Amino acid sequence: MKNTYITSGFLRKLVIIPSVFVAVSMMNSCSEDFLDQPAYNSLDTESVFNNIDTAEMFVLGCYRGLVPTEMYYQLGAGDTVIHSSEDGSTNNSKYNICNYQYDAYTPNTVTGIYSAMYAVIERTNIAVSGLSKMEASTKRDILLAEVKAIRAFCYYNLIRVYGDVPAVFKPLDEMDPNDPATLYPKRASRDEIYDRIIADLQESAATLPNFSQSGYATTERLAKQSANALLARIALYAAGYSLRWDLNTGSGAMMSRRNDNARVQQLYQIADNACGAIINGGTNSLVQAQGGKSGFEALWYNFCQRKFPVTNSEIMWQIAEYGANTNSAFGVYAHEGSRGGTYGSRKALQFVLPTYYLSFNQGDTRRDVSCTSYSVYFLNTGNASDTWVNAGTTFSCIMAGKFRMGWCVAPQAADARNLNIPILRYADVLLMYAETQNYLNGGPTAAGTAALMQVRNRAGIGSLAVPSGQQAFEAALVQERKWEFAGEFNLRTDLIRMNRLASEINATKQAMKNLSNKTGPYANTPVYRLYKLEKNAQIYGDPYLALKYIDITNPTEIATILSVPVNGNAAALQTYQTALANIVTAHGQTVSAGDKWYPTNMFQAYTSTFNGNARKAAGFLAGFNQLQIGNIIYTKPTGSAENGGTYPNWIEGGGDGLFYGFVPNKTELLPFAAASAGHPLVDNPNLTQLPGY
Numbered sequence: 001m002k003n004t005y006i007t008s009g010f011l012r013k014l015v016i017i018p019s020v021f022v023a024v025s026m027m028n029s030c031s032e033d034f035l036d037q038p039a040y041n042s043l044d045t046e047s048v049f050n051n052i053d054t055a056e057m058f059v060l061g062c063y064r065g066l067v068p069t070e071m072y073y074q075l076g077a078g079d080t081v082i083h084s085s086e087d088g089s090t091n092n093s094k095y096n097i098c099n100y101q102y103d104a105y106t107p108n109t110v111t112g113i114y115s116a117m118y119a120v121i122e123r124t125n126i127a128v129s130g131l132s133k134m135e136a137s138t139k140r141d142i143l144l145a146e147v148k149a150i151r152a153f154c155y156y157n158l159i160r161v162y163g164d165v166p167a168v169f170k171p172l173d174e175m176d177p178n179d180p181a182t183l184y185p186k187r188a189s190r191d192e193i194y195d196r197i198i199a200d201l202q203e204s205a206a207t208l209p210n211f212s213q214s215g216y217a218t219t220e221r222l223a224k225q226s227a228n229a230l231l232a233r234i235a236l237y238a239a240g241y242s243l244r245w246d247l248n249t250g251s252g253a254m255m256s257r258r259n260d261n262a263r264v265q266q267l268y269q270i271a272d273n274a275c276g277a278i279i280n281g282g283t284n285s286l287v288q289a290q291g292g293k294s295g296f297e298a299l300w301y302n303f304c305q306r307k308f309p310v311t312n313s314e315i316m317w318q319i320a321e322y323g324a325n326t327n328s329a330f331g332v333y334a335h336e337g338s339r340g341g342t343y344g345s346r347k348a349l350q351f352v353l354p355t356y357y358l359s360f361n362q363g364d365t366r367r368d369v370s371c372t373s374y375s376v377y378f379l380n381t382g383n384a385s386d387t388w389v390n391a392g393t394t395f396s397c398i399m400a401g402k403f404r405m406g407w408c409v410a411p412q413a414a415d416a417r418n419l420n421i422p423i424l425r426y427a428d429v430l431l432m433y434a435e436t437q438n439y440l441n442g443g444p445t446a447a448g449t450a451a452l453m454q455v456r457n458r459a460g461i462g463s464l465a466v467p468s469g470q471q472a473f474e475a476a477l478v479q480e481r482k483w484e485f486a487g488e489f490n491l492r493t494d495l496i497r498m499n500r501l502a503s504e505i506n507a508t509k510q511a512m513k514n515l516s517n518k519t520g521p522y523a524n525t526p527v528y529r530l531y532k533l534e535k536n537a538q539i540y541g542d543p544y545l546a547l548k549y550i551d552i553t554n555p556t557e558i559a560t561i562l563s564v565p566v567n568g569n570a571a572a573l574q575t576y577q578t579a580l581a582n583i584v585t586a587h588g589q590t591v592s593a594g595d596k597w598y599p600t601n602m603f604q605a606y607t608s609t610f611n612g613n614a615r616k617a618a619g620f621l622a623g624f625n626q627l628q629i630g631n632i633i634y635t636k637p638t639g640s641a642e643n644g645g646t647y648p649n650w651i652e653g654g655g656d657g658l659f660y661g662f663v664p665n666k667t668e669l670l671p672f673a674a675a676s677a678g679h680p681l682v683d684n685p686n687l688t689q690l691p692g693y
Contacts, residue, residue: 049130052139058130059147062123063220066153067319067421068116072330072489074098075110075161077350078659079491080508081482082334082400085351085630094349095632097670101661104674104681104693111673113161114680117154118168124151125171145207149222149230152197152204153423156234159190160493163669163690164247167193184686187247191258194238198270201231205274211312212283218308219317220420225278226317229424232274232432239267240497243668245691253691254665255499265440272436275429279451284426285313286458294365295458297545304407304419305541316429319421328419334400334487335417337628338376341388342538343405348375348629352486353658354395354638355511358525360483363460368546370486372401375628376536380621388538390547391620392531394611395515395602395638396650397629400487406542427455427484435477444473452477455484478504502664509658512651516640518603526551527603527639528558530583533596533618550587552599557583561599564613573617603639666692 048054077084077098084098093107102108127147134140158165166185175182204227208214211223219226238258245253257264278284287299287310302310306322321328337348352371360367374390375397393399405411409418430451437448444452449466456462467473478500485491495501514520518527532548552558560579565572580597598618600611612625627634636650637643647653661667671693674681681687 045126045130049134052134052137052143055127055131055134056139056143058123059127059143059150060221062120062127062147062150063320065116065120066150067330067423067489068112069329070110070112071157072421073333073349075113075492076330076334076487076489077492079482079495080504081353081356081486081491082350083353083658084349085397085633086349095656096661099656099659099661100663100667102667102670104671104679104689106675109673109675110161110670111679113157114165114672115678117158118166121151121154121168122172124148124154125169128169129171129174141207142209145204145227146222148197148200149204149208149227152201152234153230155193155197156230156237159193159242160237160496161670162672163243164188164190165193166684166687167196169196180686184684186686187688189247190242191238191260191263194234198231198235198238198267201227201234202270205231205277210281210283211316218320219312219315220320222317225281225284226424228274228278229316229429232271232429232436233424235267235271235274236432236435237493237497239264239271241499242496243665243690247688250688250691255496255502255668268436268439271432272440275433275436278426278429279433283313284316284429286426286430286454287311287314288458293543293545294369294460296366297369300369300402301407301543303422304403304409306409306418306420314426315422315424316426317424319423321420322418328417328421330403330417330419330421330489332417334403336372336375336399336401336404338405339626339628340378340382341376341536342540343376346405346628348399350400350487351396351629351633352398352400353508353512354398355508355515356482356486357395357398358515358522359479361461361464364483365460366483366486368401370401370483372399372404372546373549374547375399376405377624377627379619379624388536389620390534390536390544391615391624391627392529392547392549392598392600393627393634394600394604394606396636396648397606397627397634399629402487406537406540406544408540410540422488425485425488427458430454431477431481431484435474438470438473438477443470444468448473452480455480459483474498496668501668502662505659505662509652512658513647516603516638516643516647516651518639518641524553526553527601528552528561529600529602530561530580530597531600532584533598548589550584550589552583557586561614562610564599564610564617566613568617576617601642603637604642605637606634608637608642663692666690 048058074094074097076082078100084095086092086094096102096108124147128144131140131144164187167188168185205224208222208224208227211219211225214223241255241257243253244256245251286295288295290298293301299311299314303315332346333349335348338344338346357371373393375393376388377391379387379389403419411417434448434452437445452466453462456464467476478498481494482491495504515522515525518525530550530552534547537544552561560583565576577596581591584591584597596618598614600614601608604611606627607625615624633650636648638648640647649656651657669690671690672681672687673679676682681689
């Protein structure tokens with residue numbers, strides 16, 4: 001079988017033959033070996049599938065490109081938790097897409113996911129064809145199961161972004177070149193695609209080895225448990241809500257399930273069975289507290305440290321991204337921000353909405369892992385001899401924390417991070433099982449509640465009441481998923497399949513207005529926070545979690561912290577620090593010699609006069625008034641009173657407030673790009689556009 005390049009339309013994007021890894025003896029070790037093999041590209045795949053070892057190398061090549069940058073950079077935000085803080089104006093493409101403002105004719109759309117997924121699909125189709133012609137054996141069957149699961153993941157990504165998409169399940173050189181559908185395939189029913197890949201996954205899960213018996217050192221390759229988890233996830237998407245319309249007429253776009261209720265029930269049962277098989281298998285578990293860290297903290301710290309023996313029980317599938325040419329880009333965007341020093345200067349281009357940060361129950365250990373209220377910055381001039389600190393932020397610039405730089409191993413370049421991409425976690429299996437049990441039984445069951453409680457107990461909120469009604473329990477699961485999976489690139493489409501996106505967006509917009517006005521649930525949210533001045537260790541593997549702070553609500557204490565000695569002499573500054581130390585002591589914290597604290601008005605901009613003067617009084621250089629995060633956020637206040645009596649424009653107003661482009665029954669999916677050659681709708685005249693565009 002020899003594959004040839006075809007340059008017309010749809011196929012020009014599709015035909016990308018994978019690198020084939022040569023050193024098969026190292027395939028099952030860590031991802032540095034998994035990815036960094038000498039490789040060759042070949043159009044001749046016939047010889048590849050004459051040998052089981054080279055066939056396996058080809059299958060490994062199919063893992064490349066499974067999570068294109070746009071999947072997290074463009075669509076990892078906008079989920080009412082993570083939001084874009086891209087530099088420049090609020091009219092740039094990343095910010096617009098985060099806020100559901102996109103069209104087909106400008107950069108405000110997503111093209112890379114389409115082309116990347118079909119490139120991998122072509123590779124998997126070649127592998128399925130080649131493997132199917134080989135003599136049956138245990139290893140051949142495992143590879144066939146593995147590559148079909150990879151293909152299923154690609155179609156899942158396409159459907160949750162674009163809806164109905166072309167269905168291509170044969171290699172291009174096995175298709176009729178005279179058939180217009182070969183060069184220019186039309187959209188196909190997502191239900192038919194889902195049914196096919198679900199059947200494939202059922203076979204894959206039955207065939208793949210248990211992880212413990214696979215010989216794999218990491219969960220970078222699919223095994224039985226991860227295939228079952230992927231099966232459960234895709235079955236729930238297939239049974240769930242999505243934006244649907246009549247493919248023939250292009251009309252009637254609305255959020256709905258497929259119209260076959262019996263199949264919906266069957267899909268929930270498939271997901272339930274898959275989750276149950278994992279749970280009852282007893283080989284997976286949540287990472288628990290260790291070494292002074294909570295379980296959730298231990299999970300992500302060890303993941304960033306690449307200590308996979310600790311995390312393999314929970315992170316069931318991760319995409320290998322380690323090596324000189326394969327370092328993960330997603331960590332460049334989702335972190336706490338750093339200016340100079342060991343970590344280099346890297347801006348965080350995503351931030352956490354303060355309503356999410358404030359939503360956690362007291363004692364929930366996930367908040368300070370998923371969110372950081374600090375950024376790494378130098379104290380004075382940034383010279384080599386300077387001191388770097390964890391600078392306390394305001395509500396408008398809380399940043400993502402699961403993939404923070406200090407937790408990682410040393411990156412190889414300023415624009416690369418040695419981080420794998422987490423895809424499936426056991427916590428997801430537990431919450432999916434709670435969901436399927438609730439749906440299939442008309443309310444929560446003991447088994448479903450127990451699954452939810454595993455997640456809550458690990459987080460430290462096991463005492464939180466569990467609702468008894470079906471709708472209330474589902475709502476609790478929506479919130480639990482937000483607390484558990486912030487920044488893991490699935491919440492946006494999870495809310496869609498659960499038909500919760502519109503309601504969650506509306507609730508978040510109102511919550512942000514309430515917070516801005518300090519009304520409703522936020523009427524008593526403390527305005528002032530007293531941060532401790534803490535140095536950043538400037539080492540990789542730093543276990544640092546959270547900046548110490550005290551909320552200040554006592555009027556006398558507020559008056560004290562507001563008396564910042566602007567440009568004061570040494571004596572005045574020491575007197576002020578002594579007064580702050582007395583407040584700290586009164587709140588039950590120990591003050592050691594040399595400790596310094598500084599107040600922050602959490603509703604003002606980080607760059608406000610008061611906040612700048614307060615930091616200066618603690619030893620920051622007068623010019624220290626920046627953060628390594630997009631400037632459209634850290635220079636803006638959260639409070640309406642702090643903004644002259646109106647909402648800051650990133651919250652509401654001026655056509656660029658939160659989710660300003662969201663239109664129900666339209667923007668739940670993205671349109672196909674049509675601006676120029678290389679875009680799907682230009683290259684393929686048989687594709688139809690998403691209604692409304």
